[in-house]
Structure formats: C-alpha cells, structure tokens
Amino acid sequence: MNDMLSNDQALAELAARVRHDLACTDYPQRLWVRSRPGVYDVVVVGAGQSGLAAGFALMREHIDNILLLDENPAGQEGPWITYARMVTLRTPKYVTSVDLGVPSLTFRAWWEAQHGAEGWEALGKIPREEWMRYLAWYRETLRLPVRNDTKVLLVENIEPGLFRIATTTGEVLARKVVLATGIQGGGEWHTPDFIKNALPPERYAHTSQAVDYAALAGKKIAILGGGASAFDNAQYGLRVGVAQAHVFIRKPELPRINPIRFMENAGFLGHFADLDDATKYDVITHFLTLNQPPTNDTFDRAAAYPGFALHTGEPWDSVRVVDDGIEIITPKGRYVFDFLVLSTGLLTDPALRPELATLAPDIACWCDCFTAAQPNALIDAHPYLAPDFSFTGKTPEGAARLHGLFNFNYAALPSLGLSASALSGMKFAVPKLVRGIARQLFGDDAKAIVADYKSYAEVEFLGGS
DSSP states (O other): OHHHHHHHHHHHHHHHHHHHHHHHTOOSOOOOOOOBTTBEEEEEEOOSHHHHHHHHHHHHTTOOOEEEEOSSOTTOOSSTTTTOOOSBOSSOTTOOOTTTTOGGGSHHHHHHHHHHHHHHHHOOSOBHHHHHHHHHHHHHHHTOOEEOSOOEEEEEEEETTEEEEEETTEEEEEEEEEEOOOTTTTEEEOOOHHHHTTSOGGGEEETTSOOOGGGGTTOEEEEEOOSHHHHHHHHHHHHTTOSEEEEEOSSSSOOOOOHHHHHOSHHHHHHGGGSOHHHHHHHHHHHHHHOOOOOHHHHHHHHTSTTEEEETTOOOOEEEEETTEEEEEETTEEEEESEEEEOOOEEEOGGGOGGGTTTGGGBOBHHHHOOOSSOOHHHHTSBOBOTTSBBOBSSHHHHHHHTTEEEOSGGGHHHHSSBTBOHHHHHHHHHHHHHHHHHHHHHHTHHHHHHHHHHOOOOOOOOOO
C-alpha cells in the first residue's frame, strides 16, 4: 500500500510537471476557431492510443471544442486488456509516440517516476497492462474529453461542412470527423468462408475476439495463421491450462525478417507519403509479402510448453464437426481438435464499415486512382488518402461530401506508411493529421476571419498627442 501511495504521489507530481511544461510552450494562446453553437469542431471516433494522441495534438493547436467517442468502458479502450494476449508490446521501449515530443509525457518518464532510472534500464519491453495504465494516466493528465460506452453507428454528411454522428447514446454534430478506429477500423477481421460455412460460431473464434481460455483448460486447440497474434494466443492459452496448442501456417517456414524494423527511421516514417504512387505500391506489396514474424520472446514462451506444436506448410483444406471434435484436413494429414482460433488478419475496405454506409460509395480507393503493373487486391481496396489523412472522392460531388472526414487508422498504410495505429509512426503522423484539420477549419472560415482581421480596431499605442 505504501508503494502504491508513493507511486500515486509520484505520478501526480509528474502530471503537474507535464502541465507546467505545456504551459511553458503554449504559444500562441489566443483561441482562433469560429465554433458554432451545438456543433463540435472535431469529433474523434476512438479513444485508444491514436485517438488520445489526436485529441492532445488538437488541443495544443487550440482546437478545443472537441469530443472523443469510444465504444468501450473507461480503461478498456483499444486491445490492451481486451483481446491482446501478448505479454509485452512488440514495439521497442525507446520509441516515442503519443507524447508528441513532450519529454515529461513519455512512457519513460511515467515509468521512471515509479521505478527510477534503474528501473527503466532494467525494463526489457513494455508490459501491455502497464501500457494501458499509462494511457489512462495520459488521458487524465491532459484532461481529454472522452465519452465512453458510446458506439458510433453512422457518420453522414447533412450539409457542406457538417456531419451528423449517430451513436448508441444519442446524436452529435461535427464539422470534422476523425476515424481513429485502430488496426481493424478500415474494414473487418477476416474469417475464411470455408470455416464460417462449415462450423457453428461457438466452435471457433478470431484472435480479435474474447476467447474463454479458462473454459478450454485441458482441451486441444488449433490456431490458423503464422502472425504474431497466433503465438500470442498459443502461449497465453497454454499458460492458463490449455493442454495442446497447434499453430498451422501455409508457408514452409515462419517469416524471419521484420520489415517494420527497417521502416522505423525518420526517412521512412516522415516521408513515405512523399513517394510517388508506384513506389508506395511497390513498398507495401513487399511489406505484405514478408509479413511480420512473431517476436523471439513470444515464440520461445509458446515453444517452452510441451503441448505446443508448429505445423509449417500445412494450410487447412477443410474443416468439419465430427463426433470427437473438429476435424481439420491438411495436405499432410488429418487432425481433430476441440476448438479453433483464427489468426487470419483483416480485410480493408470502406464498404465493410457500417458507420460509413452512406459515404463509402464516395470514397476513392487505390483501385480508383492507380493501376499497378501487378495489381494486389488487398492494397487496391484501401482508401486513397491525401497527405493529411483526409479521404479523397471518386467525383467532385463525392469529395464535397467527404470534406472534413479523416481516416486515422491502419487503412492509411498504402497512402502514408506506418502512421496511424503504429506507435513507431505516430510522432510523424499526428502532426500531419492536425495540420490538415486546422488547415480546413481555417480555410472554411477564411472569409469571415479576414473580415474580422480588417475590422480589428483594438488600440495598442496610447502615447502621442
């Protein structure tokens, strides 16, 4: 208890330091946005790490008539204590992200306030539960306006420059809308049809879902896919009592090269958006070909259990329910398991998002704007975004309806590289987003602002005759 009280006091002192640091750099202070009664200047959909960082950056630009909406209860935003099952973050601890260049707001400062400089040196990677605690402290310290337990149902343009956002807790109006909806926010998690068509939903789950691993104690599970989440779930399930966890991948061996590690430099992170479309397309095609391997520590944790097995070169040809469980047929044999877990990634397409039902037909995707020599259907379905994360339209009329709508989620990958939803790119991505929002707010009201400027007549000089 004494340690907890000490930590609470240390974090309170750090929060005061953050606010002092922000006060010291708060220039210019004058409010400038011409807000409208009953209308938010910006609504951010999602209050996970990307949404919080966007909200902080907006308030630093004195765009403070904002609201963040999140469908989850307070403290459960994002994946960290819901469906994420890794022990630690995969991102190296030294990466700066949501702090946006404020040293006292970094995770390192937060950790050292509780554990000292020696504690930071001893830390390997950031535990995911601690990252969630840090985000909660970040939100409280910055006094960000978040409305939890509020799911966005529909975003529609009702007149030029004005959106109506229908939610489970009512309706709000906004001039600008930011979709900070995470890795899955540009589409949906993917479950292969041959599984959906063959099995009842209670016999399988995607890694993005809540899996009751305690109820699977003593059971055999099969995991489809070789991505990092497959091994996150394998080690987690085995740790809580699953008897066997078998991971199946299509390729003859696990990926060994992580292209993200190369991309994590100021050149790639800051200037990927400046590349021509052909080069962007080529870079992301290569990125998707390599895939992201599991971290060494996660793989080792899973492999240390006697119930772990890895099946390479074994795609699933078919699945079905049999008397003793779920039968899986692969090119190498027949297996029977009690439950299936799918690490099968996601599909990106604005048309898959129910909140964009009325606007998706207007959104230009890569297939509408660029023709590749070797087309990639996965890339082609991504939205073709402007450098400030705003959607672009298929037609001038569609562009007018989309004006003010920004896509700050993982679907930005082909257009802006590692940026939204990627901690390593946030330092570079958030300023681009906020500059774009501020540019629009200023431009939309430019005539009125110039008129105010010309009518400005506050006397400054009091001397003379």
